[in-house]
Amino acid sequence: MTPPDRRRRALLLAGLSVAGLPLAAWALKPVRERPRLIIVGGGFGGAACARQLRYLMPAADITLVEPRAQFFTGPSTNAALASVCAEGDIVRGPAALEALGIRWIREAATALDPVARRLRLASGTVLDADRVVLSPGVAMRWDRIAGLDATxxxxxxxxxxxxxxxxxxxxxxxxxxxxxxxxxxxxxxxxxxxxxxxxxxxxxxxxxxxxxxxxxxxxxxxxxxxxxxxxxxxxxxxxxxxxxxxxxxxxxxxxxxxxxxxxxxxxxxxxxxxxxxxxxxxxxQRAADIAVAGDLVDESGWCPVNPASFESTRHAGIHVIGDACIAQPMPKSAFSANSQAKLVALAIAAQFAGGPAPVPRLVNTCYSLLAPDYGISVGGLYGVVSDRLSTLNDGMSPLGAARELRAREAAYAHEWYEQITRDTFG
Amino acid sequence: MHRLAVLALACLLLATPTTRAQDSLSLSCAVCHGARNAPSTVPSFYGMSTAQIESALRDFRSGAREGTAMPRLAKAMSDDEIRALAYEFGAPVR
Missing domain, CATH: 3.50.50.60 (FAD/NAD(P)-binding domain)
Structure with a gap:
């Protein structure tokens, strides 16, 4: 929000309070009619968030910043490595989001002013936002294993x-x-x-x-x-x-x-x-470079967030989701990122509509294959208890199960991959 | 009179236990169960009635029904959440 907007809103609020009108809804509602929302990162978190925001806020100006047109998804990478599936089977990208009216900028974000909510791209282009959602993924820590670097x-x-x-x-x-x-x-x-x-x-x-x-x-x-x-x-x-x-x-x-x-x-x-x-x-690993550039990481190298909205505890108006944020006890998984993305979209939409904040309920399930017909899983439901993200219940596949169950979970793993990639990328 | 009618309507809306407003829990279902009418090896709830979905979730929660991923999730769901999910995804009564 620009200063003149803020002044106008303050004046408006003062006038209304004199008139004795209820202010709660107004106080939450920004004056801008067409909020500018920028999502950085087009993976399972960013793409799902952009899509959900589009559904919830049809009038918003939504921009996705992701330099890669296509990438191999983390889920099923091991299956492709072992030739359980073809490499082409695990290629996804954000292109289909454009048809929904989401502006996709094929560039890397290089700097973020977290106070002004101003993003700088590799080309030098500058974008201003009312809200920023960062889903930038991880970066490797090359200083930890001697002799190991990007080369x-x-x-x-x-x-x-x-x-x-x-x-x-x-x-x-x-x-x-x-x-x-x-x-x-x-x-x-x-x-x-x-x-x-x-x-x-x-x-x-x-x-x-x-x-x-x-x-x-x-x-x-x-x-x-x-x-x-x-x-x-x-x-x-x-x-x-x-x-x-x-x-x-x-x-x-x-x-x-x-x-x-x-x-x-x-x-x-x-x-x-x-x-x-x-x-x-x-x-x-640690949070990706843009999270560091935006002063969103703490000494752990990851981004602390408010678990009810995944808004950064370091800078207001910036949300961090997916692998880059601290969301323990949720694992850093595609499902977690997708689930967090939807909660954040609901939270942002509620803020702009002046409605109540969503009740945070987050879900994860991780399937692992030990063979193409042998799957196991772990999963849980998460909520906020005493201001902390907490496991409400979780569990994993039973140890002494028949091969039929392992085969069924392997089939579910395959189905899960198809569904989550469709749900996220279209 | 007009104002009274609006008030009555508002009360009626507030009294409805659940609305189709999407929440963070229901939005996660599609990650495994897919969209309506999509072919699926994961058991689908599309086409089930509100009562059938509610009963299935309660059975997953109590342990009366076995499953893989669902019992883990259902065990943490409140009655209200189960009812809301059943209302959200249950087929309209014909």
């Missing part, structure tokens, strides 16, 4: 950001020979897609088994001593791929401290130096 990572692909590393890692996997040793590293919490490294090990084992490369060994090098759905994964590995997947937890020195990408070696916390045929090193 050397190309030889030890994380394939975690939907870019060309996905294709590169898939090619490397397809060129493996029998007897190969593969290392997959998992970072400390929090990071995007908590079950991702473990699903990757599982589907890689499936792919190598399908190619009859039974003497291959997959090492999961972990900076943690526990991970989501651990018992379910371990039972699955024992059942499906006995002896093929070995998890090295933090307590056994599994954390990767240093890599030599040229020699394919990794130095672990336990002092051992491993030479492998293929390493996929998933680095520690």
């Amino acid at each position: 050397t990572s190309e030889r030890m692909p994380h394939a975690w950001l939907g870019d060309a590393q996905v294709s590169r890692l898939r090619e490397r996997i397809e060129s493996l020979r029998d007897g190969a040793t593969i290392a997959i590293s998992a970072p400390a919490n929090p990071y995007r897609c908590p079950p991702g490294p473990y699903e990757r090990a599982s589907l890689l084992a499936w792919r190598l088994s399908a190619r009859r490369l039974k003497r291959c060994k997959i090492l999961l090098l972990d900076a943690k001593d526990d991970f989501t759905k651990r018992a379910l994964f371990q039972v699955g590995w024992d059942t499906l791929y006995p002896g093929m997947v070995e998890w090295v937890p933090h307590a056994k020195g599994g954390e990767v401290l240093e890599v030599d990408a040229r020699r394919n070696t990794l130095r672990l916390q336990n002092g051992s130096r491993l030479r492998v045929d293929l390493a996929s090193v998933v680095p520690p």
Whole structure:
């Protein structure tokens, strides 16, 4: 809102209060008739938010800032890596949003003045907004593992950001020979897609088994001593791929401290130096650069938000959703981002309409595949209790289940992917 | 007189337990269950009556009905939330 608007509103409010008219609705309602809403990031959070805002606020001026026309989605990346599906099956993008009347700017946001709510784009273009929704995703922390940076990572692909590393890692996997040793590293919490490294090990084992490369060994090098759905994964590995997947937890020195990408070696916390045929090193993470540039991250590297509206606790009028925000106990998942996006859209629409704030109810379900016909899941319902985002109930697949249930959950996983991508991208 | 009619209508609207106004809970359903008329391997609630949906959610909540993702979610739902979801997605009575 510009200063003259604010003055006009103050005068209006003063006049009305003299007349003794009810003010509550007016006090909440900005004067601007056509609110300018900018969404930064066109992934599962940003695209879902733009779409929901369009439905709820038909008159608003909605702009989506996303430089990528297409990307590989995080969900199902592991399936594509293991040739469970084709790479083309997991390509999505924000193009269909334009048909809804959302302006899509194909540029990166480079700077954000969080007080003026002014966004600067790579071309130098400046955009002003009444509300900004940031769904920028994660950035890798290149200062944590010695020898690993954006360049050397190309030889030890994380394939975690939907870019060309996905294709590169898939090619490397397809060129493996029998007897190969593969290392997959998992970072400390929090990071995007908590079950991702473990699903990757599982589907890689499936792919190598399908190619009859039974003497291959997959090492999961972990900076943690526990991970989501651990018992379910371990039972699955024992059942499906006995002896093929070995998890090295933090307590056994599994954390990767240093890599030599040229020699394919990794130095672990336990002092051992491993030479492998293929390493996929998933680095520690933080909120993406634009969140840092906008002064929205705290010392943790992530963005603190009010859980009822996902509005930044550092700057009013800026909402942060998806992997970049602090939403524990919700995991950093596509479903979480989509659910948060809808709550934020409802909250923003309510603010501009002068209506009551929505009751926050957030949902997540994460499916993981251990084989194309073997799925497991975890999920929960979340709400705000005593001003904190809290788990109202959650649960996961039963440990001792029949294969029929695993097959059913694998089918649900596939269906979930089709539905959430349609719900988000169209 | 006119003012009284408006007031009566307002009272009637307020007295209706649920409205079709979308909320953050109901908007998450489509993530797995898809849109109306979309083919689905995930059990669909489209075409079910309000009473059928309400009863299914109550059974998921009590444990009387088994499921995968739904019992986890339903166990945290209040009576009001179950009724609102049933009203939101239940097929109109013919």
